[in-house]
Amino acid sequence: MRIIELNETSKKNILENLLKRSPNQYEAYANIVDQIIKDVRNNGDKALFSYTKEFDKADINEANIKVTEEEIKKAYQQVDNKLLEILRKAKKSIEEYHTKQKQNSWFDASKEGIILGQKVTPIEKVGVYVPGGKAAYLSTVLMDVIPAKVAGVDRIVMVTPPDTKGEVYAGTLVAASEAGVTEIYKVGGAQAIAALAFGTKSIPKVDKIVGPGNIYVALAKKAVYGHVSIDSIAGPSEILILADETANPRYVAADLLSQAEHDELASSILVTTSRKLAEEVSTEINKFLESLSRRDIIKKSLDNYGYLLLAKNMDEAIEVTNEIASEHLEIMTKDPFMDMTRIKNAGAIFIGEYSSEPLGDYMAGPNHTLPTNGTAKFFSPLSVDDFIKKSSIISYTKEALEKVHKDIEAFALSEGLSAHANSIAVRFDENYSN
Ligand SMILES: NC(=O)c1ccc[n+]([C@@H]2O[C@H](COP(=O)([O-])OP(=O)(O)OC[C@H]3O[C@@H](n4cnc5c(N)ncnc54)[C@H](O)[C@@H]3O)[C@@H](O)[C@H]2O)c1
Numbered sequence: 001m002r003i004i005e006l007n008e009t010s011k012k013n014i015l016e017n018l019l020k021r022s023p024n025q026y027e028a029y030a031n032i033v034d035q036i037i038k039d040v041r042n043n044g045d046k047a048l049f050s051y052t053k054e055f056d057k058a059d060i061n062e063a064n065i066k067v068t069e070e071e072i073k074k075a076y077q078q079v080d081n082k083l084l085e086i087l088r089k090a091k092k093s094i095e096e097y098h099t100k101q102k103q104n105s106w107f108d109a110s111k112e113g114i115i116l117g118q119k120v121t122p123i124e125k126v127g128v129y130v131p132g133g134k135a136a137y138l139s140t141v142l143m144d145v146i147p148a149k150v151a152g153v154d155r156i157v158m159v160t161p162p163d164t165k166g167e168v169y170a171g172t173l174v175a176a177s178e179a180g181v182t183e184i185y186k187v188g189g190a191q192a193i194a195a196l197a198f199g200t201k202s203i204p205k206v207d208k209i210v211g212p213g214n215i216y217v218a219l220a221k222k223a224v225y226g227h228v229s230i231d232s233i234a235g236p237s238e239i240l241i242l243a244d245e246t247a248n249p250r251y252v253a254a255d256l257l258s259q260a261e262h263d264e265l266a267s268s269i270l271v272t273t274s275r276k277l278a279e280e281v282s283t284e285i286n287k288f289l290e291s292l293s294r295r296d297i298i299k300k301s302l303d304n305y306g307y308l309l310l311a312k313n314m315d316e317a318i319e320v321t322n323e324i325a326s327e328h329l330e331i332m333t334k335d336p337f338m339d340m341t342r343i344k345n346a347g348a349i350f351i352g353e354y355s356s357e358p359l360g361d362y363m364a365g366p367n368h369t370l371p372t373n374g375t376a377k378f379f380s381p382l383s384v385d386d387f388i389k390k391s392s393i394i395s396y397t398k399e400a401l402e403k404v405h406k407d408i409e410a411f412a413l414s415e416g417l418s419a420h421a422n423s424i425a426v427r428f429d430e431n432y433s434n
């Protein structure tokens with residue numbers, strides 16, 4: 001991996017290169033995605049089955065699209081007990097963490113004659129996309145479904161692409177059942193997103209779609225936004241490690257490699273004040289690489305989007321870290337908690353040398369569906385908030401309204417809205433009494 005000294009030009013070039021990975025840069029795929037969505041909207045199941053045949057090479061029809069109880073039972077028989085135990089442990093910590101995010105309705109009656117409040121209601125029907133192309137994402141099932149359950153969502157509809165035999169990986173089915181999914185359908189890609197957004201004979205229309213996926217899925221979510229709500233548009237994985245001379249180069253190298261294996265488009269960046277550390281990390285990466293299974297993906301991702309960046313001092317290191325706004329940020333410095341207080345933009349922050357990123361992917365409890373491609377500047381991790389909505393509550397007695405009625409009427413008239421003014425005034429019209 002190359003070592004690059006930070007200056008204005010190198011910073012600009014790196015930021016531009018990283019943004020090439022954004023779903024916003026893939027308009028070339030938009031035509032095919034729009035066509036798939038239109039087709040599913042107009043032709044329902046027929047289009048859905050035909051795209052599943054074309055892209056997933058699977059024969060799916062009305063009779064086999066929905067995963068049955070028998071298929072779930074069979075999946076449990078196929079899954080190792082040890083894995084089931086691990087899934088349950090992960091579920092417990094994800095549940096504990098997300099329960100702390102829960103917001104309650106509140107009512108304030110502290111002013112005479114007035115009750116104001118906020119009523120929290122779960123979204124009724126949610127669609128969860130679980131990727132099924134290049135890898136099985138059991139952990140993503142837990143991360144996307146558990147916050148919906150904690151929020152109190154009634155109906156959780158999961159979609160995931162089938163294999164060529166028309167089946168879904170047993171581990172994915174078990175994770176879905178453990179997490180509490182209501183129903184599972186064997187469809188993927190843009191066609192699955194369109195089906196959830198508009199409904200077909202086999203698949204129910206939902207109110208919101210969440211979950212990561214490839215470029216077709218990301219663009220389809222973007223296209224149906226407005227017909228349904230969506231979470232953020234998750235792009236390829238990212239890690240940035242902020243480290244000084246006290247960091248262990250082996251740990252830094254191992255952690256950079258962990259996200260590189262997700263995708264050729266994943267990005268892995270070290271920002272350090274120590275040239276010695278950068279050189280040692282480069283050596284350690286080469287040593288580890290030989291023993292890793294997804295070497296080809298890792299090499300491509302490191303060649304295109306891997307950087308060892310040398311900063312003049314911690315101020316410059318933190319400034320570029322905030323500018324990149326990485327999905328995952330690890331801090332391995334002398335005083336990582338103090339440095340964390342200066343971080344403004346990051347999806348998840350891992351503090352200290354024993355908080356390696358995969359801990360957050362699987363077990364710690366916080367969500368691993370995080371903002372990518374610099375969107376941590378304005379987006380947050382998937383959370384219970386994504387599965388609720390709020391209604392404002394307003395209740396005034398006659399006496400309370402009387403104190404402000406003249407102000408409201410004047411305010412309304414200043415906007416030229418006499419019917420608004422009238423709706424208040426009519427209640428204090430002395431010619432009529434109730
Ligand atoms: N951010 C996160 O939390 C997170 C978690 C897990 C996975 N991911 C990401 O999700 C992505 C998963 O992608 P994937 O491809 O493995 O699975 P996927 O399920 O997203 O995509 C597979 C589907 O893509 C469609 N497709 C494939 N080729 C097509 C074509 N030529 N035209 C139209 N549609 C086509 C097919 O319908 C297929 O079912 C990866 O980029 C991974 O990094 C992110």
Ligand SMILES: N[C@H](CO)Cc1c[nH]c[nH+]1
Nearest residue numbers: 137139140237238361368
């Ligand atoms: N690191 C990914 C999110 O960027 C999530 C994941 C799932 N499995 C392993 N990792």
Ligand SMILES: [Zn+2]
Nearest residue numbers: 258259262361
């Ligand atoms: Zn990961």
